[in-house]
Amino acid sequence: MEALNNPLFGLTISFLAYEIGKYLFKKTNFPLFNPLLVGAALVIGFLYYFSIPLEYYSKGGDIIEFFLIPGTVLLAVPLYKQLNLLKKYYVAILVGGLVGSLTTITSTIILSKLLGLDKILLVSFIPKSITTPIGIEVSKSLGGIPPITIFSIVLTGICGNIFAVGICKMFKVRHPVAKGVAIGISSHAGGTTKAMEMGEVEGAMSALSIVIAGVITLILSAIIKNFIGLI
Known part of the structure; x- marks a missing residue:
């Protein structure tokens, strides 16, 4: 039991x-x-x-979670290499980020209502398409359950990683900037790893979109908070 109480236990089985x-x-x-x-x-x-x-696993698992924030910051490196594209397409990127974030939140609310989910589950799912550190804070501010939010964020990222390429082909999304923005807005870092495999431009735009989605969702969550009683 002493070995299980060591942070190395959680780290080892995770790796x-x-x-x-x-x-x-x-x-x-x-x-x-x-x-x-x-x-x-x-x-x-x-x-x-x-x-x-x-609790035994969390001693090591929490260490991995601690590195999520600096790990997300590292995504700025490919973005820096694509500053010229950012300047050229900044209007499309910002509009795409806003529309994507609004669509994600709206669809989550509509589907949750159609499925008859409790309000606390509904607000826990709202931050599912943004990076974990920001999503946890949004969930807390809305009165959600952070562990459920984390689960939904991880699941969303995995789905983005698995289906991003197929969906882009299905809807004939060919421009690398459009691919990157779509993947980053909808599936944060999980999808961004796939975007980086698709190309440097896709990866850079997806990394930027993580930040855009996080900021927009933070702003929208403050508005949603005032209307939670109506949801």
């Missing part, structure tokens, strides 16, 4: 699970074997099967 996910994905190239999805499933299954309390 091992992720590496197994990477290996499976490389061997099969099957979208559902996304390393994040496989890793999360393995960690959950391991903790459940051996009846290990979440």
Whole structure:
């Protein structure tokens, strides 16, 4: 039990699970074997099967969470390399970010109402398309449940990573800036990793869109907060 109480326990099983996910994905190239999805499933299954309390895992898992913010900041590097494109398309990027954020929030509210979800679950899902550190704060400000928000953010990122390429092809989105903005706005860092595989421009625009989506959602959440009683 002493070994489980060590932060290295959570770190070790997280890295091992992720590496197994990477290996499976490389061997099969099957979208559902996304390393994040496989890793999360393995960690959950391991903790459940051996009846290990979440508190033991969190000692190491929280360390990984701590590095989410500086990890997100590093996405500014490819953006810096594409400053000329940012200056050229800044109007389209900002408008795309605003429309995308509004669409995400509106669709979440409509679907939650159609499915009859409780209000507390509804507001927990609203920040699902923005990066985790900002999403947690938005969830708290709206009276949501942060762990559910984190789950929805991770799931959204995984879906973006898996389906981004197919959806761009389906809707014939060919411009690299448009691809990057669409992926970053809808699926934050999880989708951005796929955007970076698609190309440097796509990755840079997706990284920028994470910031835009976060800022816009923060602003909109302040407005939504005043109308929560009507939702």
